Amino acid sequence: MILDSLKLDGKVAIITGAGRGLGRAMAVKFAETGADIVAAARTQSQLDETAEAVKKTGRKCLIVPTDVTVSVQVNALAEAALKEFGKIDILINNAGGGDGTLGKQLPEITDDEWRRGIDTNLSSQFYGCRAVIPHMVKQKRGKIINIASGYGLRGGKHNFMYACSKGGTIQLTRSMALTYAHFNIQTNCIVPGIFPHNQEMMVFFKGGKFIPIGRGGDDSELGPLAVFLASDASNHVNGELIAIDGGGLAGGITPTGVSPETSN
Amino acid sequence: MASSNASNDFSLEGKSALVVGAEHSVGRAAAVTLAEAGAKIVLASQEPGTDKQIKEVAKLVNAAGVKPLIRVQSASMRADLSATADFTAKQLGALDILVNTLDTPAYGPAEASDDTTFDKVMENNLKTVWMSCQEGARVMLTRGGGVIVNVTSVLAERGVPNAALYCAAKAAVLNLTRALALEWARKGIRVNAIQAGWLDDESSPANKNDEFSKNLLKYLPDNRLVKPEELGGALLYLCSPAAGFVTGESIAVDGGLRARV
Numbered sequence: 196m197i198l199d200s201l202k203l204d205g206k207v208a209i210i211t212g213a214g215r216g217l218g219r220a221m222a223v224k225f226a227e228t229g230a231d232i233v234a235a236a237r238t239q240s241q242l243d244e245t246a247e248a249v250k251k252t253g254r255k256c257l258i259v260p261t262d263v264t265v266s267v268q269v270n271a272l273a274e275a276a277l278k279e280f281g282k283i284d285i286l287i288n289n290a291g292g293g294d295g296t297l298g299k300q301l302p303e304i305t306d307d308e309w310r311r312g313i314d315t316n317l318s319s320q321f322y323g324c325r326a327v328i329p330h331m332v333k334q335k336r337g338k339i340i341n342i343a344s345g346y347g348l349r350g351g352k353h354n355f356m357y358a359c360s361k362g363g364t365i366q367l368t369r370s371m372a373l374t375y376a377h378f379n380i381q382t383n384c385i386v387p388g389i390f391p392h393n394q395e396m397m398v399f400f401k402g403g404k405f406i407p408i409g410r411g412g413d414d415s416e417l418g419p420l421a422v423f424l425a426s427d428a429s430n431h432v433n434g435e436l437i438a439i440d441g442g443g444l445a446g447g448i449t450p451t452g453v454s455p456e457t458s459n
Numbered sequence: 460m461a462s463s464n465a466s467n468d469f470s471l472e473g474k475s476a477l478v479v480g481a482e483h484s485v486g487r488a489a490a491v492t493l494a495e496a497g498a499k500i501v502l503a504s505q506e507p508g509t510d511k512q513i514k515e516v517a518k519l520v521n522a523a524g525v526k527p528l529i530r531v532q533s534a535s536m537r538a539d540l541s542a543t544a545d546f547t548a549k550q551l552g553a554l555d556i557l558v559n560t561l562d563t564p565a566y567g568p569a570e571a572s573d574d575t576t577f578d579k580v581m582e583n584n585l586k587t588v589w590m591s592c593q594e595g596a597r598v599m600l601t602r603g604g605g606v607i608v609n610v611t612s613v614l615a616e617r618g619v620p621n622a623a624l625y626c627a628a629k630a631a632v633l634n635l636t637r638a639l640a641l642e643w644a645r646k647g648i649r650v651n652a653i654q655a656g657w658l659d660d661e662s663s664p665a666n667k668n669d670e671f672s673k674n675l676l677k678y679l680p681d682n683r684l685v686k687p688e689e690l691g692g693a694l695l696y697l698c699s700p701a702a703g704f705v706t707g708e709s710i711a712v713d714g715g716l717r718a719r720v
Contacts (some may be wrong), residue, residue, distance in 0.1 A: 197495045197691050201469050228468075369718035376680035376715050388704070407644040412704040419468045419701030428692025431656070431685055434718025438708045442644045445637035445707020 200428040204229030207280040208425065209272065211263050211323060212290030214241030216392045217342070217417050219248065221287060224418025225425070226254035233276040233283075235261040236290065255280075263290045263319035264311070266326075273326035283330050285425045288323045289342045291316035291360070298353045309356055316360035317367070324371055328380070337380040338425045341368050343436060345386060345444055365436060372434030381433045383424050388440020390414055407442030468701040472497035475551035476698070477543065479591050480505045480560035482512035484660035484687040485610050489558045490516060492691035493698065494525035498556060501547045503530040503539075505561050505587065536582075537590050544594040553602060556698050557595035560610045561587045564662055565625045577624055584628035585635070592639055596648055604647020608697050609636050610690070613654045613713045633709055640707030649706040651697045656713025659684035680715035 208225050212218035214236030222232045226249040234245050234256055242258040249256035257279045261272045276283050294312045296304045320341050331337030346354060347361030364384060371382035390412040391397040403411035420439050423429055438444045476493045480486040481502035494500050500520055504513050510531050520527040528550055530543045548554045563583035567576070588609055599605035614626045615633040633652055640650040657665040657675060665675050665684055676682050693710040696702055711717045 197492050197695055198469055200692060201695070369715075372715040372718050373680050377682075381715075407641050408704065408706060409645045416701075416704045419699070420696065420705070422468070423692060423696040426692070428695070430692075431689040431712050431714050432693060432710065433680065433713075433715035435711050435713075435715075437705070437710055439702075439705050440708075441704050442640050442707040446641045 197428065201422060201426045202229050203285075203422060203425060206230040206284040206425070207233065207276060207282055208285035208287065209233040209235065209276050209283060209323075209327070210287045210289055211235045211261065211319065213245050214238050215245075217387065217390060217414055218287075218289045219245045220414035221289065221418050221421045222256070223248045223252065224415070224422060225285075226252040226256070228422050229254070230285065230425075231255040231257075231280055233257045233259060233272070233279070235259045235263070235272050237262055263322065264314040266318075266322040269319070269322040270326045273330070277330060282334060283327050284336070285338045285340070286323055286327045287340045287342070287421060287425075288320035290319055291342065293357050296356050300353065301355065304355065312356035313360050313363075316357070317363040320364055320367055324367065324382070328375065331380050332375070332378045335379050337375075337378070338429075339371060339380065339382040340421055340424050341382070341384050343368070343384045343386045345388060345438070345440060347384075347386065348436075348444065368436070369434045376433055379430075381424075381429065383429070383432060383434065384436040385417065385420055385424070386436050386438040386440065386444070387417060388412060388438065388443045390417070403441070406440070407446055410441065412439060412441065469695055469699045470497050471556070471695070471698060474498045474555040474698075475501075475547060475553040476556035476558065477501045477503060477547045477554055477595065478558045478560065479503045479540070479543070480562060481516050482506070482509040483560055483562060483662070484658065485562065485655060485690060486558070486560035487516045487519065488687035488691060489560055489610070489694055490520050490527065491523050491688070492695055493556065493558070494520045494523035494527070496695050496699070498525070499551045500525050500527040501530060501543070501551065502527045503543045504532045505563075507532050536587055540587070540591050540594045541597075544598045548598045548602070554595060554598045555605050557591065557599075557605065557607045558610070558694065558698070559588050559591045559607070561591065562610070564664070566622050566664060568621055569623045572624060580624040581628055584625065585631045588632050589635060592635070592650070596639075596643060599648050600643075600646055606698050607639070607648060607650045608694060609650070609652045611636075611652050611654055611709070613656050613711055613717050615654055615709075616717060636709065637707045644706055649702070651702075651705060651707070652709035653690055653693050653697070654709050654711040654713065654717070655690055656685040656711065656716050659686055680719055683714065685712055685714065
């Protein structure tokens, strides 16, 4: 039955960047769909809030404060998950984001800023994949979901670190997919468009009026796509990127959803 | 363990779906998937004289718990698709979901393909999809929207020898999907595609015991063909309200083929 294949009952999912926004939304949705959650982020207080929301669904939530730019901490995250639950079925490499270099003139960007950005967005995902893969190979089953961006597919003015790291995410995904296809491990990317998490962002993105569908995404809309990619319903989807952007990339808008204004 | 509520997100309970090209393997699998998810179904064939095949598909849909209505292609494609879209809205009360699985594989050397071949391949693989989108949207637009999914192929983005026109038509369906998605984005119609990998079905050139099939299997990331039912997950996701922010997108179900060099 197709609907049963979309459930995550009994699965264990590690989600990085789970302290807020899309990460928390995915954690809660996964729990509602039957998975136990290993929530990682830097800030304990935010993780506590995520854990509270997860536990309301009746599922377990293990909190592991983690700096994903430090590989020993990411290894420890995987070990903590194994110790608590005995297995890892799903990894969502969600941590990351823009930084102070966005919009900066190229000569002004320091080595440190570049490295920190690439570490946060790309190296962290590599560390995550590397930490869980021996276990997934052993159990001959696994799902890895990397969060990319429209900037991973298209360029943007004064957007260097972010576009490069997200492009790297997509290539990491493809090479993971091909390397581990034989072990029944599927690695895919979600390419989120604009998800205004708060009123300030809503104003900045003009309420999403330049997005083809006429609005930004709601955090809750990301969960079901992640569920699909984490479930048995996607067992032959591998190395794929799925944009959830209200049509932004389909129109050749560069990057996802950001001008030109299409209509009112 | 308490059962989770996945079905809430992906259920199509109360939705009305039309599957065009339902006599083929992909249409058959699509219809069964949508029925399992609770949708009411109209099965429409792409060719005249396919009564027998469509009835077989109807049996499977029935087994999935939904009694489908049947339309066997009889008039010109345009007239037929137009009437079928209206029929669905009238009989099922709405046309919420349209799945176009129109497909006629065509192989042969480019030098041997004449203008008639061109017209035929484009008609069967592109023009029919275009007409079906138009007719489906005509009905959907009067009712506040709907969802269209066009099933195309990984060959939309990869060339292969001896299938130039087929590849061109499949690519056209992919970009048709994007363009229509933008055109109807604010009118409540989402348009997406599924790119099927090399299929294991009755019309596949890839499941023969010949050199082509053997080489292809070696090249595929997990060395196997795609079963038509494996498109079901992506199809259901795209058709469900859970994908409300997804339009103009395509999901490849190909085991990773499109990711490799």
